[in-house]
Amino acid sequence: KQEVTQIPAALSVPEGENLVLNCSFTDSAIYNLQWFRQDPGKGLTSLLLIQSSQREQTSGRLNASLDKSSGRSTLYIAASQPGDSATYLCAVIYNQGGKLIFGQGTELSVKP
Amino acid sequence: DTEVTQTPKHLVMGMTNKKSLKCEQHMGHRAMYWYKQKAKKPPELMFVYSYEKLSINESVPSRFSPECPNSSLLNLHLHALQPEDSALYLCASSQTPLPIQQYFGPGTRLTVT
Numbered sequence: 001k002q003e004v005t006q007i008p009a010a011l012s013v014p015e016g017e018n019l020v021l022n023c024s025f026t027d028s029a030i031y032n033l034q035w036f037r038q039d040p041g042k043g044l045t046s047l048l049l050i051q052s053s054q055r056e057q058t059s060g061r062l063n064a065s066l067d068k069s070s071g072r073s074t075l076y077i078a079a080s081q082p083g084d085s086a087t088y089l090c091a092v093i094y095n096q097g098g099k100l101i102f103g104q105g106t107e108l109s110v111k112p
Numbered sequence: 113d114t115e116v117t118q119t120p121k122h123l124v125m126g127m128t129n130k131k132s133l134k135c136e137q138h139m140g141h142r143a144m145y146w147y148k149q150k151a152k153k154p155p156e157l158m159f160v161y162s163y164e165k166l167s168i169n170e171s172v173p174s175r176f177s178p179e180c181p182n183s184s185l186l187n188l189h190l191h192a193l194q195p196e197d198s199a200l201y202l203c204a205s206s207q208t209p210l211p212i213q214q215y216f217g218p219g220t221r222l223t224v225t
Binding site: 031032034036041042043044045046049089091093098099100102103104105 | 118153154155157168200202209212213214215216217218219221
């Protein structure tokens, strides 16, 4: 079964900390992996997209890595800020099926 | 223009009402999607339109009826909904059909009373 798992489900950190969110997937035959941010009651904002041939992508304070052989991706957030508080969703498109499969999300709270 | 727009932002409807949700994109994308998201859960795919034709229906009840009048517009017609249908309804589009990066709209918050 094609699944995506995110750990932890919730995370609370003080402002300024560097942090890592984890995502694992069950099948290495993926087309791409995408990290989204979702604020309460709002839509999804795409943060980073990693194609299956890539190892990482960076945007500002965010860095996402992809290791297909181990079925894992991490989202690294440097120098966290209260404005980073949101739910972060990892989503995978598998080669077979082609649908976007979401993890359950990590709810991040950054305390001032 | 890299935006997907959705109207209305909020909708409250009774179980006997008929209403519609609207989604629009002007990026020239040829695939459009409807997702349903319950609180504290990830989005669930409902329908996929590819080149204005319905290509995927994820066994959604017939009280939800999608429509794609043209390549820029996607509607979701609602009729005889149940309170458990209350959720955030998200629209997305992509340049071509799956698998490829999807762009999401802000969603419509639907409450069924």
